[in-house]
Amino acid sequence: MSSSEIASSEGSTRLTFPDGFIWGSATSSFQIEGAPTTDGKSPSIWDTYCSVPGNIKDGSNGDVACDHYNRYVEDVALMRQLGFDAYRFSIAWTRVVPDGVGAVNSAGLDFYDRLVDELLSAGIQPFPTMYHWDLPQSLEDNGGWVNRDTAYAFADYTEAVVDRLGDRVKTFTTLNEPFVSANHGYVVGEHAPGHTSMEMGLAASHHLLLGHGLAGERIRAGAPDARLAIVINFTPLEPATDSEADRVETYHRNHLENHWYSDPVFGLGYPEDTADHVGWDRSEIQDGDMEIISAPIDLLGVNFYTREFASADDSFELPEGTPQNTMGWELHPPSFGKLLRWINDRYDVPSILITENGCPMPDNIRDENRIVDDDRLDYIRSHMAQVHGAIEDGVPIEGYLVWSLFDNFEWAWGYGPTFGIVEVNYETLERIPKKSALWFSESKSQNGFEIS
Numbered sequence: 110m111s112s113s114e115i116a117s118s119e120g121s122t123r124l125t126f127p128d129g130f131i132w133g134s135a136t137s138s139f140q141i142e143g144a145p146t147t148d149g150k151s152p153s154i155w156d157t158y159c160s161v162p163g164n165i166k167d168g169s170n171g172d173v174a175c176d177h178y179n180r181y182v183e184d185v186a187l188m189r190q191l192g193f194d195a196y197r198f199s200i201a202w203t204r205v206v207p208d209g210v211g212a213v214n215s216a217g218l219d220f221y222d223r224l225v226d227e228l229l230s231a232g233i234q235p236f237p238t239m240y241h242w243d244l245p246q247s248l249e250d251n252g253g254w255v256n257r258d259t260a261y262a263f264a265d266y267t268e269a270v271v272d273r274l275g276d277r278v279k280t281f282t283t284l285n286e287p288f289v290s291a292n293h294g295y296v297v298g299e300h301a302p303g304h305t306s307m308e309m310g311l312a313a314s315h316h317l318l319l320g321h322g323l324a325g326e327r328i329r330a331g332a333p334d335a336r337l338a339i340v341i342n343f344t345p346l347e348p349a350t351d352s353e354a355d356r357v358e359t360y361h362r363n364h365l366e367n368h369w370y371s372d373p374v375f376g377l378g379y380p381e382d383t384a385d386h387v388g389w390d391r392s393e394i395q396d397g398d399m400e401i402i403s404a405p406i407d408l409l410g411v412n413f414y415t416r417e418f419a420s421a422d423d424s425f426e427l428p429e430g431t432p433q434n435t436m437g438w439e440l441h442p443p444s445f446g447k448l449l450r451w452i453n454d455r456y457d458v459p460s461i462l463i464t465e466n467g468c469p470m471p472d473n474i475r476d477e478n479r480i481v482d483d484d485r486l487d488y489i490r491s492h493m494a495q496v497h498g499a500i501e502d503g504v505p506i507e508g509y510l511v512w513s514l515f516d517n518f519e520w521a522w523g524y525g526p527t528f529g530i531v532e533v534n535y536e537t538l539e540r541i542p543k544k545s546a547l548w549f550s551e552s553k554s555q556n557g558f559e560i561s
C-alpha cells in the first residue's frame with residue numbers, strides 16, 4: 110500500500126503512511142547518558158565547556174543527564190511499550206577511544222553492544238550516529254576539527270565501532286549536523302569548544318566533511334551490507350525585507366547553512382561565490398578530498414525545526430504573536446514540506462529519513478501526573494502531515510524520528526527547554542510519557558492519524 114489521504118465525514122482527513130514507514134525517536138550520547146567517567150570514558154569538549162561558568166544558561170552539565178547509561182534497559186522497554194520501530198542514538202567517541210586516537214576501550218564498546226542487543230530483541234532498529242558533537246578533549250587540545258588529523262582519527266574510531274557492531278547494525282550514520290559543529294563550535298562560540306573565528310570554522314567544516322568521507326570508507330569496508338548515512342540540518346531562510354542588502358545576506362547565509370555540507374556530499378562542491386565572499390582561501394582542500402567527501406551515501410538524515418529570516422544588520426525579530434516554541438523558534442510547518450521537495454529536486458537522494466523534528470514547549474498542563482502537551486502533539490502532527498504531502502509528491506522519505514525521546518540536556522540552554530515526548534523528572538529520574546508520546550504511539554500502531 111502506498112500513502113493515502115482519505116476524507117472522513119466529520120470534515121477531518123485521515124493520513125496513512127506507506128507500509129514499512131519507520132516511526133521512532135532520537136537522542137544523543139552527551140544529552141542523555143551521564144556516567145562521565147564510567148568504564149574508562151574520558152572527558153569530551155562538552156565536559157570541558159560545561160565546566161566554564163557562564164557557558165551553560167543554568168550552569169548545568171552532562172554528569173547525570175537522564176542517567177541513560179545505567180537505565181538503558183528500562184529505556185528500551187519503554188520504547189518497546191510505545192511500539193516504536195527505530196531508535197537513533199549516538200556513540201560517545203570518548204567511551205570507545207578515550208585518548209581520541211590509539212587504544213580501543215572494550216568496556217566502552219560493551220555498552221553500545223548491549224544497547225544494540227537490547228534494541229534488537231525489542232524489535233527496534235538501531236540507528237547509531239558516530240559523532241554528535243562530543244569530541245574527545247585530547248583531540249581538541251591538538252586543534253580539534255581545525256586539525257586535519259582529527260578526520261583520520263574519526264575514521265579509526267569509526268572502524269572500531271563497525272568492527273564491533275557491524276554484524277547487527279544495518280545503518281551507520283557518520284556525523285550529526287556538521288554545520289552546527291563548525292558554526293556554533295568554532296565561529297560563534299556558543300557551543301563547545303567555544304572558538305570565535307570564521308577561519309577556524311571553515312577549516313573545521315572541511316575536516317568534518319573529510320571525516321565523513323573517510324569514516325564512510327571504513328563503514329563500507331567493515332560492514333558491506335550496512336547503509337551509509339549522514340545527518341544534515343536545514344533551516345530555510347527568507348530575507349527579512351526586500352532590500353538588496355537583506356537579499357544578499359540571505360543568499361550567502363543560505364549557502365553557508367543549507368548548501369555547505371549537502372552540496373559537497375552530493376558532488377556539487379562548495380558554493381564558490383560564498384566561499385569567496387567569506388574570504389576562504391581553501392588551503393585545507395587537498396587533492397582527492399572532494400571525491401572522498403562525495404562518495405555515494407545510501408541515506409540522508411534530515412533535521413528540521415524552523416525557518417529563519419536573514420537581515421544584513423541582524424535586526425530582525427519575529428513579530429509579536431508569531432507562533433514559536435520556548436526557545437523562540439518560529440513554528441512554520443509549510444517550510445518543512447517545501448524544504449523536503451527542494452532537497453529531492455536538488456540532489457540525487459536515494460532515501461531520506463527525518464532524523465530530528467520536535468519542539469520545546471511550556472509543559473505546564475497536567476492531568477493527574479501526565480503532561481498534557483497538545484501544543485507539541487500539534488507540532489508533530491502538522492510536521493508529519495508535511496512529510497506525508499512530500500511523500501505523495503514523490504520524495505523518498507522512509508520514516509520520521511521525533512526529537513526527542515526524552516527531555517534532556519539541551520546544550521548551551523541546559524535543562525530548561527524540554528523537547529521530550531517523555532518527561533524526565535530530574536530529581537527521581539522517573540520517565541513519564543507525555544500525551545504526545547501516547548498519540549505518537551497510537552498513530553504508529555495505525556500507521557497514520559487524523560488531521561482537521
Ligand code: FCB
Binds near residue numbers: 140286289465520
Ligand atoms: C539539534 C541537535 C540536537 C538537539 C536539537 C534540539 O540541532 O542535533 O542534539 O539539540 O537540535
